Amino acid sequence: MRPLRSKSLMGRAPLEASGRLSGRPLTGFTLIEALLAIGVGVLVLTSAYSSLRVGWLSYRRLNSQTRVYQNLRNGLSVFAKDLRNSFLFDASDEHPIVFSGNSKEMSFVSLAVSRNEEGDTYAGAARVFYKIEGNNLLRACLKGRDMLNQSLSPEYEVFLSNISDAGFLYSASSGKSSQSDQLNWKDSFEDESALPQAVRLKLTQKVDDAKDIISTKSVILKKSYSDE
Amino acid sequence: MLIEVLVAVILMGFSVIYLSRAFMGCLNTMLQFANYTTALILAEEKLFNIEIVNKESDIDREGIFSENQDFSYRLEVYRLSDLELNQADLDVQWKDGRRSGVVSLACYFAVKK
Secondary structure: OOOOOHHHHHOOOOOOOOOOOOOOOOOOOOHHHHHHHHHHHHHHHHHHHHHHHHHHHHHHHHHHHHHHHHHHHHHHHHHHHHHHOOEOOOOOOOOOOOOEEOOOEEEEEEEEEEEOOOOOEEEEEEEEEEEEEOOEEEEEEEEHHHHHOOOOOOOOEEEEOOEEEEEEEEEOOOOOOOOHHHOOEEOOEEOOOOOOOEEEEEEEEEEOOEEEEEEEEEEEOHHHHOOO | OHHHHHHHHHHHHHHHHHHHHHHHHHHHHHHHHHHHHHHHHHHHHHHHHHHHHOOHHHOOOEEEOOOOOOEEEEEEEEEEOOOOEEEEEEEEEEEEOOEEEEEEEEEEEEOOO
16 A cells, blocks of 8 residues: 555645655545544444443353353252252251251251262261351251261362342151142151251352342152152 | 455355354353253252143143243143153243244153043
8 A cells, every 4th residue: 555645634635746755645534434444443332342342241141150050050959859868867866966957957867979098989977957047048068977966067168159038947747648739838847757858048149240049949759758 | 455455355254153152152152041041940840840730631732831931832742651750741832033942852741530
């Protein structure tokens, strides 16, 4: 491309060959052409920026939503696994470990995977605690002999966060009857001799710039489901 | 010179178009993932209800999820002749603008006597 001459930007028409500088004809853009080009460029850049910004905001919203969904699915999977593996622990002492729960916390004995010094994994009994505190669902686990130590308090870890509303429900209907309308959901469970038939977790999670995620997870505790 | 400018503009136009399409495709995938996960959670809860009800006549065949009205379900239950089992095929569908999706799950439950 030929270099622009300064005069061509001052509003003159393309210059005829004057031969004043180099003997070649002077060509370039007029001021109106340059302004028009700049205006069009600004318009194009503005529209590109606004669409990029909309896309970027959507990406951020979807990214946080996706992260919440991933955590939620992982969390609900672990929650269901803990409950499906739960069992009545026959300690045969003064302090039996029973399934106990209310709308904000629960504890029970379940199977937890551990690793020994040789690096082998094995499933052992563990006391699992769930607690809803503030905006978090917390989980703690006391494994092995620790679960028999009544004075030991569990160390909770954040299990699910950004929770605006949550609660546990328990169904304790007994016998073979298992129809849905006969499932009697209560917000607490107190029975030293049995496990609940099912446990339900209802929670609402907040997501930045998006509507809340409402989810429900119900788990049947197979061992209490038997006819025994 | 005009041809040079036109070629440059066309090349830039194509690159911008393809970049924006890739970006939109990425957004679309993330949106589909979010919808898919929601549908899976809803479907698992629905299957829980089917397992609990355990009686063909008491099961709703079609409907919209009350907790998430963008998602609907359709259920087909039929008897497996050789076994004392019912098979339930559950489709959870959603519609998001012009796009729609479906998650299909199946479960088996004992025939209620």
